[in-house]
Amino acid sequence: MTETENIVVGISIGDLNGIGGEIVLKTFEDARILDFCTPVIFASFKVMTFYKTHFKSEINFNSIKDLDQIAAGKVNVFNCWNDPVKIEFGKEDLNIGAFAIKSLEAATKALKEGFVNVLVTAPINKHNIQSEAFKFPGHTDYLAQELEGESLMFMIHNGFRVGLLTDHVPVKDVASHITPKRIEQKINTVYESLKKDFKIQKPKIAVLGINPHTGDNGVIGHEDDVVLRPTLQKIKESGKLVYGPYAADSFFGSNNYKNFDAIIASYHDQGLIPFKTLSFGQGVNYTAGLNKVRTSPDHGTAYEIAGKGVADENSFKEAVYSAMQIFKNRTDYEELTANPLKKASRSERR
Incomplete structure (x- = not known):
């Protein structure tokens, strides 16, 4: 063509x-x-x-x-x-x-x-x-x-992009779905999409925590410390510019999201509520990875x-x-x- x-x-x-x-x-x-x-x-x-x-x-x-x-x-x-x-x-x-x-x-x-x-x-x-x-x-x-391919729900609006570790999963089941294998697969899908689909040579990716305040050192859950942080560290050691986990409650309001090519939320509403609020009805749902x-x-x-x-x-x-x-x-x-x-x-x- x-x-x-x-x-x-x-x-x-x-x-x-x-x-x-x-x-x-x-x-x-x-x-x-x-x-x-x-x-x-x-x-x-x-x-x-x-x-x-x-x-x-x-x-x-x-x-x-x-x-x-x-x-x-x-x-x-x-x-x-x-x-x-x-x-x-x-x-x-x-x-x-x-x-x-x-x-x-x-x-x-x-x-x-x-x-x-x-x-x-x-x-x-x-x-x-x-x-x-x-x-x-x-x-x-x-x-x-x-x-x-490996599908991923990727919400996009100009340079603002939000991917999800879990999408249409009940909130009570979110933590059990977030495994090291899933984290690696989703981050790799976002990384490759940013390179191939958006022409970004060295993508910077932020990952949001699973629990409030990313668990507060185990006071509000252990998943961030036991599953998320070690996996992100492993991915970072492979050469990818991956950062987090970040506390989701202040991440968007502080405009920190503007420092990254993509943000990966742990679950559906954690990512889509701020995305739809900030994209003002201009957002697009893109199925990346296929x-x-x-x-x-x-x-x-x-x-x-x-x-x-x-x-x-x-x-x-x-x-x-x-x-x-x-x-x-x-x-x-x-x-x-x-x-x-x-x-x-x-x-x-x-």
Whole structure:
């Protein structure tokens, strides 16, 4: 793929009763984005036409039944189903969950087969997608099975990046999930992603403690002293710039996070609450560590405002832009790795 070619962005439509359709339409209503990417929405032409009418959009869709028919410069809709769909904004519906999975599976298949370059997923409802055939907590776990690599939830916004040692794990089980093996694996995934996906040659990574005040020398738990600190020391001795554990309560408020290329939180809310507070609805959820690029907005289905035309598309739009940039960065990295002479010639020109 050359720099002049559009990146083909596959889009899974998510929960049809949520705000996914609206934010997808709003993102691509500015036709200038089609100069940089070719979107392929995995849904049905009838569903997208319903959204277009409901939200009074002027987008013209290119309806396709075969991925060989993807047209650059157009908003393509790949028909994943012909079934009639009853859309009731704001309602949780098992049938709607099934359509969300059809879209996700078709988009993932297209990604694996190379018809699309990256995948951007609109929000799903983690409850109504469950079935005998689909038993995953969400997108990340499903994609970890379907794509090669070690997946990691990586929240990104400009130079602010937060990864997680544990993601969708009940708080009561967090400490038992944090093992030396997991710590090493997650830090290595973040480290490699910073190099390949964000072009940072010597990444600096901060790790937040498991317990309040990182355990206060065992007064509030022993996990930081027994598991986390020794493992971080071992990783640091290997040459990686890894620091911590830091007490999470003051880390963000003191602006210490600005001194690092990435922060790794011990559990979901420890990392995502400050991230979403500081990213002001512009954040992106990136699944790092896989052999393909997948991003999503940092919010859910927002049933309470679905269908009202007031959803903010900025996080989804940023997810599209981030996916394209990461794809370009990764492509450059792979080319330079395969051809060291090219890297040397670039250095000489500087």
